[in-house]
Amino acid sequence: MAIAYISHYDCQLHDMGHHHPEQPARLTAINDRLIATGFQMVLHQYDAPLATRELLEAVHDASYIDEIYAASPSDGVVWVDGDTAMNKHSLTAALRAAGAVAMGVDLVMEGKAEHVFCGVRPPGHHAEHHRAMGFCLFNNIAVGAYHALNKYGLARVAIVDFDVHHGNGTEDIVTGDERVLFCSTFQHPFYPHSGYDSTAANIVNTPLASGSSGKVFREAVETYWLPRLEEFEPQLILVSAGFDAHQADDMANLNLVDTDYAWVTRRLCEQADRSGNGRIVSSLEGGYELHSLARSVEAHLKAFLGDN
Numbered sequence: 071m072a073i074a075y076i077s078h079y080d081c082q083l084h085d086m087g088h089h090h091p092e093q094p095a096r097l098t099a100i101n102d103r104l105i106a107t108g109f110q111m112v113l114h115q116y117d118a119p120l121a122t123r124e125l126l127e128a129v130h131d132a133s134y135i136d137e138i139y140a141a142s143p144s145d146g147v148v149w150v151d152g153d154t155a156m157n158k159h160s161l162t163a164a165l166r167a168a169g170a171v172a173m174g175v176d177l178v179m180e181g182k183a184e185h186v187f188c189g190v191r192p193p194g195h196h197a198e199h200h201r202a203m204g205f206c207l208f209n210n211i212a213v214g215a216y217h218a219l220n221k222y223g224l225a226r227v228a229i230v231d232f233d234v235h236h237g238n239g240t241e242d243i244v245t246g247d248e249r250v251l252f253c254s255t256f257q258h259p260f261y262p263h264s265g266y267d268s269t270a271a272n273i274v275n276t277p278l279a280s281g282s283s284g285k286v287f288r289e290a291v292e293t294y295w296l297p298r299l300e301e302f303e304p305q306l307i308l309v310s311a312g313f314d315a316h317q318a319d320d321m322a323n324l325n326l327v328d329t330d331y332a333w334v335t336r337r338l339c340e341q342a343d344r345s346g347n348g349r350i351v352s353s354l355e356g357g358y359e360l361h362s363l364a365r366s367v368e369a370h371l372k373a374f375l376g377d378n
Contacts, residue, residue: 072114073113073374074113074114074174074177074183074186075110075187075371077101077116077188078117078163078166078190080159080162081166081189081191084156084163086154090155091321092191092358096191096357099361100189101189103364104364107368109368118188118190119166119170121165121168121169122169125168125169125213126168129215130209131199142158142161143157150202150207151202151203154203154206160207161207163192164207164208167188167190167353168194168209168213170210170353171213171214171217171351172213172214172217174214174353176221178306178350184347184349186351187370187371188352189367193206193210193354194208194211194213194353195210195211195233196239197209199239199243204235204238204239204262210353211229211237211240211308212244214308214353215229215244218308224249225305226249226304227306227307228299228307228308229309230253230299230308231252231253231255231256231312232315232334234356235256235257235261235322236254236258236275238262244272245270245272245273246270251302251304252272253294253298255287255295255315257278257315265277274294274298276294278290278324283326284326287330287334288330288333299338300341303344304346305347305349306346306350306351307350307351308353309335309350311352311354311355312354313331313357313363313370314356314359316328316357316362316366318362319363320359321359328368328369332369332372332373336373338350339373339376350374354367
């Protein structure tokens with residue numbers, strides 16, 4: 071079954087300034103790579119819809135959503151967090167990003183796709199129940215998880231996050247919900263300085279020391295993630311796909327390479343085949359060195375087809 075690729079031009083209009091690392095060129099680099107390699111030809115393209123208020127309120131406080139709407143400027147740039155800003159297109163882009171993951175869930179649950187990648191921005195995994203942070207306004211992957219739980223009545227949804235930064239927002243939203251298993255690898259100590267002391271039964275955090283290699287990452291996934299996923303038997307796997315742990319990305323100091331992302335994707339596909347009819351929805355988080363980002367996304371998508 072072909073891979074669904076969900077994006078929208080509005081996601082490229084969100085711009086926090088020329089020197090900000092979370093820039094529109096990230097999506098351009100990915101799209102250019104997929105076109106140049108011919109891989110775009112195997113993707114089924116979809117335009118991301120706008121997330122509804124109902125979808126957002128399943129994971130965010132209503133007053134926080136009101137604050138984001140009210141902060142949206144008609145001109146210029148408004149900062150809502152120390153490193154998170156909005157221009158006049160940002161609210162629409164954020165609604166598209168959250169709506170994309172919900173659409174991805176619909177596609178896999180309705181049998182229209184087996185694997186989905188959401189090439190969207192702004193990212194989402196730092197957005198907590200009641201606040202924006204870390205370039206994120208709405209928690210896209212959490213929106214997708216609760217859409218799956220609420221609309222389709224799933225009993226077990228797994229979220230896995232291999233971004234170099236801990237998905238503090240996702241953890242904040244899902245902690246204690248036994249229907250959701252959250253597995254995360256991340257550099258520690260590092261921004262946002264969370265995750266290393268989590269005790270909730272549904273959270274599997276695996277901090278990695280600065281300088282850790284792909285071998286260390288793979289050992290962590292095999293030791294901590296895979297047994298818990300096997301035991302949990304998720305009916306759907308959602309992926310916070312951040313590619314900033316790549317050795318070429320100077321935003322952090324882990325040393326993963328393209329093939330590490332392909333490897334972890336194949337392991338997730340194997341689990342999805344066993345317990346979830348192959349269903350995986352992945353959404354872009356970090357990744358700021360444009361060449362390694364584009365290559366890593368390509369490796370991630372090719373792994374959906376069985377390429378290691």
